[in-house]
Amino acid sequence: MKKKALILLIMIMMAATMFLAGCGDDAQDAEEGPIKIGGITSLSGALQDYGEQMQRGFELGLEYATDGTMEIAGRPIEVLWEDTTTVPDVARERGLILLEDENVDILVGPASSADAGALISLAEEFETILMLEPAAADHLTGEMWNRYVFRTGRNSAQDARAMVEIILNENPEARVGTLAPDSAFGRAMVDPFETALADMGGELVIQEFPPVETTDFSSYILRIREEAPDYVYVIWAGANNPWGELMEFNLEDFGIQITTGAPEIAALRMMSPMIGMTGFTVYYHSVPENDMNDWLVEKHLERYDMPPDIFTSGGMAAAVAIVTAIEENNGSTDTDELIEIMRGMEFDSPTGRRYFRAEDHQAIQPLFEIELTEVDGVDHPVPVHIRTIEAEDIAPPIRVPDGAVR
Numbered sequence: 001m002k003k004k005a006l007i008l009l010i011m012i013m014m015a016a017t018m019f020l021a022g023c024g025d026d027a028q029d030a031e032e033g034p035i036k037i038g039g040i041t042s043l044s045g046a047l048q049d050y051g052e053q054m055q056r057g058f059e060l061g062l063e064y065a066t067d068g069t070m071e072i073a074g075r076p077i078e079v080l081w082e083d084t085t086t087v088p089d090v091a092r093e094r095g096l097i098l099l100e101d102e103n104v105d106i107l108v109g110p111a112s113s114a115d116a117g118a119l120i121s122l123a124e125e126f127e128t129i130l131m132l133e134p135a136a137a138d139h140l141t142g143e144m145w146n147r148y149v150f151r152t153g154r155n156s157a158q159d160a161r162a163m164v165e166i167i168l169n170e171n172p173e174a175r176v177g178t179l180a181p182d183s184a185f186g187r188a189m190v191d192p193f194e195t196a197l198a199d200m201g202g203e204l205v206i207q208e209f210p211p212v213e214t215t216d217f218s219s220y221i222l223r224i225r226e227e228a229p230d231y232v233y234v235i236w237a238g239a240n241n242p243w244g245e246l247m248e249f250n251l252e253d254f255g256i257q258i259t260t261g262a263p264e265i266a267a268l269r270m271m272s273p274m275i276g277m278t279g280f281t282v283y284y285h286s287v288p289e290n291d292m293n294d295w296l297v298e299k300h301l302e303r304y305d306m307p308p309d310i311f312t313s314g315g316m317a318a319a320v321a322i323v324t325a326i327e328e329n330n331g332s333t334d335t336d337e338l339i340e341i342m343r344g345m346e347f348d349s350p351t352g353r354r355y356f357r358a359e360d361h362q363a364i365q366p367l368f369e370i371e372l373t374e375v376d377g378v379d380h381p382v383p384v385h386i387r388t389i390e391a392e393d394i395a396p397p398i399r400v401p402d403g404a405v406r
Helices: 002-032 048-065 088-101 113-125 156-170 184-200 218-227 243-248 291-304 310-328 335-342
Strands: 035-041 075-083 106-108 129-132 149-151 175-179 203-208 231-234 257-259 278-281 354-356 367-373 382-389
Touching (some): 035 088, 048 075, 075 088, 088 113, 113 129, 156 257, 156 278, 156 367, 156 382, 175 218, 203 218, 291 310, 310 335
Parallel strands (some): 231 257
Antiparallel strands (some): 278 367
16 A cells, blocks of 8 residues: 555656646747737827837837847747727727737837727736837826836826926926817826926916817917917817917917927928927937937838838837847846836937836936927928937826835
8 A cells, every 4th residue: 555655656746747847848938939029009090100100110129129130139029010990999909819819928009098098907917018109198107007017108297397398498487378179188288287387387377278170279379369478388289280370360479489399290291380489399300319310210211211200219219128128137028027127227219318217117218399490302390409308307297006016
């Protein structure tokens, strides 16, 4: 009886050893296999242009960061793209495909903040890092944040603080008005601006929110002119824009200076009336001066016969951040290890050095004060660099909920 028990025990131990060895082989194979990145963004729908820019920038960024090998520590990089169609329910469905069926190591994207909101809980459920780019809503690294969320792009609060910094640098006690669409986008941009302005010593004296479909802005502009703020910060996107009417009402003759954030090239084409206006930009290809941006501009012109745009730059930054972290981890894509590496991690980008703030994983980065200038042979106003707004001067408030698991 004792002999049979001993034989049984030996057999159990041998089976356990073989099982553990097999598990070890599986883990080793995973670390030696391809690094799988799930790219998920708007490749159709309302934000298709943004998504395609990001996709091109991300792929160029991987090429740049790996010196063209498309490998990290000997492991090939495989990027699997899914189209959210700019619909949150579709974003979640496609995210599940990447996480469940493809077993990606990291997710990156999307263009839409609503799409991003549908993906954040999946990142936590599957314990997979979600690298946000270019979705900019503050709540994504604030109220909705979890430990798997990192953002290489800027958020709306950084835009707001850059605008306030420019205004108050010229007039420390400025009275300011805003003109923005009556939409989630418009109000999400004005809210952090109002907060930043109050924090930094300015005063918001009038807010106008025309409906998104407005084509006649005269009543809104007249109310602003009557209030006579020192500045009016205009936030708008779309073909039915207020730029022409703003100039027709001669606001500058009433001591009102118009300012805004210089957008992507397609939107700049509609801003010809605003030549001479100063404001800020996240990126314009001729503004940053560094080797990475020079490389991006050269390669993008070679391959696509056009310069890179705002979201191309963002895609490249996301790729460089991912490669930097995995290289630091010797090629391992272990999620917990990467989280620890990326908290506080510095990385290069086409706009300069950035770092992930440890408390909320928001990238802290510089933006640029610019003037819109007419340039012969260019079909849009060209943002010309005035000065760099330092990253720490526009770092947004930390909004991570109390008690969030870090």
